[in-house]
Amino acid sequence: MEKKKVIGIIGSPRKNGNTVFLMDTLLDMLTKGFKTEKIYLKEYDISSCKECYYCMENEECSIKDDMQSLYLKLREALVIILGSPIFMGGVTSYMRAFMERTWHLRKGQLQGKIGSYIIVGRRDLGGGINEMEGYLSRLNLNKIPGVIGFGFREGDVSKDEEALKNIQKLSNQIFNLNQIKISDD
Numbered sequence: 381m382e383k384k385k386v387i388g389i390i391g392s393p394r395k396n397g398n399t400v401f402l403m404d405t406l407l408d409m410l411t412k413g414f415k416t417e418k419i420y421l422k423e424y425d426i427s428s429c430k431e432c433y434y435c436m437e438n439e440e441c442s443i444k445d446d447m448q449s450l451y452l453k454l455r456e457a458l459v460i461i462l463g464s465p466i467f468m469g470g471v472t473s474y475m476r477a478f479m480e481r482t483w484h485l486r487k488g489q490l491q492g493k494i495g496s497y498i499i500v501g502r503r504d505l506g507g508g509i510n511e512m513e514g515y516l517s518r519l520n521l522n523k524i525p526g527v528i529g530f531g532f533r534e535g536d537v538s539k540d541e542e543a544l545k546n547i548q549k550l551s552n553q554i555f556n557l558n559q560i561k562i563s564d565d
C-alpha cells in the first residue's frame with residue numbers, strides 16, 4: 381500500500397532555525413510510516429489576498445502564483461503540520477500570507493485530514509497559539525495539540541526538553557490516528 385503523506389509547512393526565514401529543527405525531528409520520526417515533505421514558504425512566491433472575492437463563487441483563487449502548487453500539495457497530504465516562529469506576537473508574514481490564501485478551502489474541502497502545528501518563540505507567544513488553532517479549525521481539520529518551543533538563536537530549541545518530548549507525543553498521536561483511520565477503511 382502506498383504510504384500516506386505528511387507535509388510540514390515552514391514559515392521561518394531560517395533554514396537552520398528552531399522551527400525547522402523541531403519540524404525535522406517530527407518528520408524524521410514519521411518517515412517510519414509516511415512519505416514526508418518539507419515546504420519552505422520563503423521559497424514560494426505567495427502574494428497576500430487581494431480581497432477580490434473571486435473564491436466566493438469559484439472555490440479557487442484568482443491569483444496565479446506559487447500557491448497554486450501548494451493547493452495541490454494540501455489536497456494530496458493526509459497530515460498537514462504548520463510551523464512558524466513568533467514574530468511580533470504572531471505567526472510570520474510568510475505563514476500569514478499562506479493562511480489567507482487558503483480561505484476558499486474552509487468549506488470542508490480538506491475535511492478528514494489531520495492538522496497540527498509547531499511554534500517557537502523567544503519568550504512571548506502573543507496570539508500565535510490562537511492563530512494556529514483558529515486556522516486549523518477553520519479548515520475543518522482533525523486537530524492534534526501543537527508543540528510549543530522556546531529559543532532565540534539557531535539551535536536553542538534543541539535544549540528545550542519539553543518541546544522534544546511533545547514532538548514525540550505528536551508523532552505518536554499521528555501514528556495512532558492513522559491506524560484508526562486505516563482500520564476504518
Ligand SMILES: Cc1cc2nc3c(=O)[nH]c(=O)nc-3n(C[C@H](O)[C@H](O)[C@H](O)COP(=O)(O)O)c2cc1C
Nearest residue numbers: 392397398399465467468469501502503504531532
Ligand atoms: C522580527 C522578529 C520578531 C520577533 N518577535 C518575537 C515575539 O513577539 N515573541 C517571541 O517570543 N519571540 C520573538 N522573536 C524571536 C523568534 O521567535 C525566535 O528567535 C525564534 O526562535 C525564531 O525561530 P526560527 O529559528 O525558527 O526562525 C522575534 C524575532 C524576530 C526576527
